[in-house]
Amino acid sequence: MSEDGKTKSVKSVDGAARPQRVSLKDIADELGISQTAVSFAINDRPGVSAETKRKVKETAARMGWSPVYAAQALGSSKTMTVGFAPSRAEDGIQNDSFMMQFMAGIHQSLSRHGYGLLFRPCTSDKEAIAVYRDWARRKRVDGVILVDLYADDPRPQLLTELGLPSVLAGGPDPSNLIPSLSIDDSATMRTVLEHLSLLGHRRIAYLSGDASLDYSRSRVAALKAFDKRRNFDRIWVEDTGFDPGRGVELTQRLLTESQPPTAFIYETDTMAAASLRALSSIMLTSDMLSWDSGIRRFPYDLPAIVSFEDSAICESAFPSITAVHRDASLYGTKVANLLLKVLAGEPVAGNRKILTPKLIVRESTRMILPTPETV
Structure with a gap:
């Protein structure tokens, strides 16, 4: 780190100057505290005062620090990814304007919180169930958004057994296993x-x-x-x-x-x-x-x-x-927000009807x- 607190530059193999990523050690050196204290402050963990957290975050922002995704995911056991595997006919998604806008709303909400959307269209419910099992086995996603609930649908029970947090767009879930938001x-x-x-x-x-x-x-x-x-x-x-x-x-x-x-x-x-x-x-x-x-x-x-x-x-x-x-985009945003609350461990209502449409x-x-x- 240079004396003025800016990002250091290093020489690459081709001789050109390249900016070096600001590290937690750089922030610790800047403030004269331990790297552990900086890590605790950045991740809002107990053990440091509110004032220290404020100073660390302000310094990190000023110095241009950003989290390394892989390290953050490894440290928190989170993938920062939400899974979405709707089951439709082969060309059913691209011909469904409501679904496309719904997905745009989901993405808008998730991206604001640093989450990505893993979209995996399926051609059958059997394929979708296999995808959920694979996601759970490989810890590929933190949660799942479920759509198109049908009679005697096994998916809510399966997702619960797999330990995959999930929410339902539609419903309500008759088994009351996962929370839902539905249009009336x-x-x-x-x-x-x-x-x-x-x-x-x-x-x-x-x-x-x-x-x-x-x-x-x-x-x-x-x-x-x-x-x-x-x-x-x-x-x-x-x-x-x-x-x-x-x-x-x-x-x-x-x-x-x-x-x-x-x-x-x-x-x-x-x-x-x-x-x-x-x-x-x-x-x-x-x-x-x-x-x-x-x-x-x-x-x-x-x-x-x-x-x-x-x-x-x-x-x-x-x-x-x-x-x-x-408003399919707004609906997607609200469903994604509900899942984010579930992932954060916040209490959520079981089933709610929202967005009574207009003719x-x-x-x-x-x-x-x-x-x-x-x-």
């Missing part, structure tokens, strides 16, 4: 159905992603409860496996029934947009579209369409798609027939 899907479905009901829709189809997932089951239960109170003419619930192509097929099949749905609720924005495009193409190429005869089917005869995910796709489609807006009403559920003056 029941209330959201009721908001969607109230909107469609006020528009006069009494035949409504819900095309879910995966009927075994906890949030899908919550939405289906809310749909059936609403139907019981309002006595719709008919409701449909179909499982698509998050496949937009399957959503299109089901939409087209349902519309061939003698009394087809007049409104469709889709699990994802891509499924809603794909179905809208398919229906629009059929109507635009059919001989039922005749401007000369005054019959103007498209887009006014389209069924009402609602997406449970909002994105630029919904906003830019024509007609624009009514969608449930959830953004667009053209797909409020198309108005044009007057002669606007034609």
